[in-house]
Structures are given as C-alpha cells and as structure tokens.
Amino acid sequence: AAGVIQSPRHLIKEKRETATLKCYPIPRHDTVYWYQQGPGQDPQFLISFYEKMQSDKGSIPDRFSAQQFSDYHSELNMSSLELGDSALYFCASSSPPGGTDTQYFGPGTRLTVL
Amino acid sequence: AQSVSQHNHHVILSEAASLELGCNYSYGGTVNLFWYVQYPGQHLQLLLKYFSGDPLVKGIKGFEAEFIKSKFSFNLRKPSVQWSDTAEYFCAVKGYSGGGADGLTFGKGTHLIIQP
Numbered sequence: 001a002a003g004v005i006q007s008p009r010h011l012i013k014e015k016r017e018t019a020t021l022k023c024y025p026i027p028r029h030d031t032v033y034w035y036q037q038g039p040g041q042d043p044q045f046l047i048s049f050y051e052k053m054q055s056d057k058g059s060i061p062d063r064f065s066a067q068q069f070s071d072y073h074s075e076l077n078m079s080s081l082e083l084g085d086s087a088l089y090f091c092a093s094s095s096p097p098g099g100t101d102t103q104y105f106g107p108g109t110r111l112t113v114l
Numbered sequence: 115a116q117s118v119s120q121h122n123h124h125v126i127l128s129e130a131a132s133l134e135l136g137c138n139y140s141y142g143g144t145v146n147l148f149w150y151v152q153y154p155g156q157h158l159q160l161l162l163k164y165f166s167g168d169p170l171v172k173g174i175k176g177f178e179a180e181f182i183k184s185k186f187s188f189n190l191r192k193p194s195v196q197w198s199d200t201a202e203y204f205c206a207v208k209g210y211s212g213g214g215a216d217g218l219t220f221g222k223g224t225h226l227i228i229q230p
Contacts, residue, residue, distance in 0.1 A: 033217055042204060043158070045217025056216045090157065103218060105150075105158040 002027055004093050004106030012112045013081050021076040021109045025093030031055070032074040033092040033103055034066060043090060049074055081113045116141035116209045120221035127195055128229050135190040135224050137205035147188040148206040148218065149179055158204065164188065175199070200228045 005024040013019050025032050031050045035043040036059075045058035049068035060066075063081075068074045078085060088110050092103035121136035139145060149161040162173025169181040179190045188205060202225050206218040 035217070042220040042222050043218075045219070048217055058217050092158075102148075102160060102163055104160065107157045 004091055004104055006089075006091050006106040006109050008109060009107065010110050010112075012114065014114055015081060015083065017081050017113075019078045019081060019111060021078070021089050021091075021111070023074045023076070023091030023093075023106060025072050025074075025091075026095075026104055029093035029095040029104075030072055031094045031101065032068055032072065033094070034060075034074070034076050035090040035092065035105075037088040037090060037108075039087070041087075046076070078111075083113050086111060086113045116145065116207050116219045118205050118207050118219055118221035120203075120205050120224050122224050123222065124225045124227070126227045126229065129197055130194050133190070133192040133195045133199075133226070135203055135205075135226070137188045137190065137221060138186050139188065139205075139207045140186060141207060141209045143209060146208045147179075147181060148208070149173065149177070149188075149190050150204045150206060150220075152202040152204065152223075154201070161190070161203075195226075195228050197228045197230050199226060201226060 007022045033048040034046040037043040046060040047066050048056045052068045063079050066076045088108045090105050090108045092105045094101035094103045117140045119138045147164040150158040151161050152158050161177050162171050162179055164171050164181045172178045177192050179188055181188050202223045204223045205221040208218050
C-alpha cells in the first residue's frame with residue numbers, strides 16, 4: 001500500500017539559512033499534519049491542513065510556515081534556521097479529519113543545522 | 115489542552131516475558147487514543163487505536179490495550195515479547211473537538227529493550 005512520502009530524507013543547512021520540506025500524503029488523504037521530533041524526544045505537533053486550509057496549530061515557531069496545495073501535498077518552510085531546529089520532521093496524513101481519523105506517518109526528514 | 119504521561123521511560127525484559135506499559139492522559143472530553151511504535155531509525159507505526167466501543171482493543175504483532183475511562187488510562191500489553199519488539203513506544207491522545215484536523219499529543223515514550 002502507498003505510504004506518506006517525504007522529501008528530502010536528509011538535509012544539512014547552515015544557521016540562518018532556509019529550508020523547505022515536502023510531504024506527499026497517502027492517495028485520497030486530504031489532511032496533512034507536521035510534527036517535529038528532537039533527539040530523544042517525543043514528537044511535537046506543529047501544524048495541520050485540511051482541504052488546503054490551516055486546521056490546527058501547535059508549537060510552530062513564527063519562523064516556520066506551511067501550506068497545502070491543490071494536489072494535497074504540503075510544504076513546510078523554515079527560515080532563519082537555528083541550531084535547535086535540528087530534528088526529525090514527520091509528516092502524517094489522514095482522511096477524513098475529525099474524531100475518528102487515524103494519522104499515518106511518513107519516514108521523516110532529518111534536518112541538521114550546522 | 116490534553117496531556118499524556120507514560121510511566122516507564124526505560125524497560126528491559128527478557129524474551130517471552132509479559133509486557134505492560136502504562137499510559138495516562140488528561141482531557142476533559144472525548145478522546146481518541148493510540149499507541150505507536152518507532153523502531154530504531156524508522157518512522158512511527160500505528161500499533162493500535164481506540165475510538166469507542168469495546169475498551170479492549172487488539173493491534174498488530176500481538177499487542178493489545180485496555181481503555182479504562184475511570185482511570186484515564188490506556189495501558190499497552192503483550193503476553194510474550196520477542197527480541198524484535200525492541201523499540202520506542204509512544205502513547206498518544208487526540209481530543210475530539212467535533213471536527214478539524216487536530217494534532218496528536220504524545221507521551222515522552224518508553225524505550226523497550228528485549229534481551230535474547
């Protein structure tokens with residue numbers, strides 16, 4: 001079965017640079033979630049989109065923004081990168097949103113900020 | 115806002131031992147509950163979930179969990195663990211707001227090591 005696709009899988013950036021992470025949800029899933037998992041930490045919810053509209057917002061820094069496109073893929077844009085942004089960034093997708101949806105996670109993008 | 119507490123951060127067991135990982139949550143309304151597993155270097159995989167109905171839910175790989183509403187608990191169990199169960203286990207909760215793509219709140223995780 002098709003899974004959530006994330007690209008790139010690994011990314012190395014310098015401080016103050018920008019980064020763009022991409023997420024392609026499972027076919028026919030219209031809801032996308034972004035999570036950040038620091039080393040040895042639990043995943044922290046950043047933001048979600050349903051039908052191209054922002055749906056829920058978690059602990060996403062103001063330096064980060066995200067959007068969902070007409071084909072339901074999503075991009076997380078990160079600017080003015082800091083050392084503390086080094087983490088594994090997971091995308092998850094689900095359908096339909098609401099109380100009984102299950103989120104399926106992608107393999108993650110490992111971002112290293114030097 | 116909801117929160118999740120996992121009692122054990124590190125658990126070491128021998129193969130064939132029984133497993134129970136504790137999870138408690140706090141949320142005033144209806145919740146959906148999940149257990150995810152993360153094998154070393156891999157992404158989160160869903161083990162099982164509870165939405166409603168029978169409070170004893172069965173998942174993949176022989177895992178099960180029991181939802182006890184009065185105790186706000188959702189403990190994960192497996193009667194006989196295998197070496198391949200070595201992984202990080204996360205309990206997660208989603209408060210049901212009646213609509214919208216709400217994010218999951220995860221516990222801190224339990225690092226399970228199975229010794230052969």
